[in-house]
Amino acid sequence: MTASATIHSEATRQQADAWRRQTSLRRCYTALGVGLLLVAMCATMWFADEANAGHFFDRLPHILDFLSWLVPKDWNDVWRALFDIASPHDKGTQEFNFPLGRVYIWGGFYIPEYFELMLTTVNVALVSTFIGFVFAVPFSFIAARNLTPSPILRLIVKRFMELLRAFPEIVIAGLFAAIVSIGPVAAIIAIGLHSIGALGKLFYEINENVDMRPEEGLRAVGANWIERVRFADLPQVLPNFMSYTLLRIEINVRISTIMGAVGGGGIGEELKLSISRGFGAKTLALVLLLFTTIFLVDQFSAWLRRKLVREQAFLMSA
Structure with missing residues (x-):
């Protein structure tokens, strides 16, 4: 073996040893970091248990006992x-007073109470998402660095949208309530304001990646800012805008349910009452309807997104 080969082999061995030491370290x-994190988490849980009159760890084995009354x-x-x-088990209590919730439309035709409440929840999600979309679109074009030359205007709009999404919807709802x-x-109002901030951020990040050649062409023929946005930029980003808006509808349906539990109307309020009173049949019916609705909304929005963005966007490139 030549001297150069020996030197090369020694250098390779030293590099391998150094890599193993670095990996081991x-x-x-x-x-060590995971261990410290686990210790800190256990200490925090112990402190919280003591600060809240204890019994958390004592009652932990019974965490699933509530399922017994759901059957x-x-x-x-x-x-x-x-x-x-009507239920044959009805004895005049609220647990089995099912027909009392009917919403009569015409004659003997009625909408079941929970379906009407679910419609309210979905309507809250749709209206709030529409509000978010209408305001987020113009704000996103103003906030995009490549489309708005004024740094002060961009800064104001960005900070405004950050303020809207900084607070949870439940906090905003409490204020407007x-x-x-x-x-x-x-x-x-609460979900709509939060949607403006959330969609606005997603939208302006899309806008900052548009192809600027159509924009430059319209600028060359004297088009103003609104005309450039309308005819050069919006057609490029609209499919992605609709995709994110449909995703936001899915999120807002879930949020609307939570808002209902704290007085925002809809199915969430009835679900909270059924759980707190231990009405098993009503709770399971509400959960079933809620799960089915969210599943249908997810499937429909996924189908519509594929139609808007085209099937090729969901396929892996060769």
Whole structure:
């Protein structure tokens, strides 16, 4: 073996040893960090348990006991509660007063109570998403660095959208509930304002990646800013705008349910009451309807996104 080959082999061995030492050190630091994190988490849980009168760890084995009262004596009561059909177990209590919730439309035709509440929840999500879309679109073009030359205007719009999404919807709803009272209106305002901030951020990041050649062409023939945005930029980004808006509808349906539990109307309020009172059949009916609705919204929005963005966008490139 020549001297150069020996030197090369020694250098390779030293590099391999150095890499192994570095890897071992990194693993050691990772294990130490995870261990410290677990210790800190356990200490925090212990402190929280003591600060909240204890018994958290004592009651932990019973965490799933609540499922026992969710099991109805008659499983047909779940369907009766869902469609407001009288139950043979009704003894005048609120647990089985299913027909009392009917919403009569014409004559003997009625909408089951939970379907009407679910429609309210979906309407809150749709209206609030529409509000978010209408305001987020112009704000996103103003906030885009490549489309708006004024740094002051961009800064104001960006900070405004950050402010809108900085607070949880439930906090905004609590503020407006004091003004417009508890109900769907406060929920729509809260979710709508948060949607403006959330969609605006997604939209202006899309705008900053548009092809600028159509913009430059319209600028060369004397088009103003609104005309350039309308005819050069918006056609490029609109499919992605609609895709994110449909995704936001899915999110807002879930948020509307949570808002209902704190006085925002819709199915969330009834779900909270059923759980707190231990009405198993009603709770299961509400959960079933909520799950089915969210599943259908997810499937429909996924289908519509594929139609808007084209199937090729979801395929892996060769």
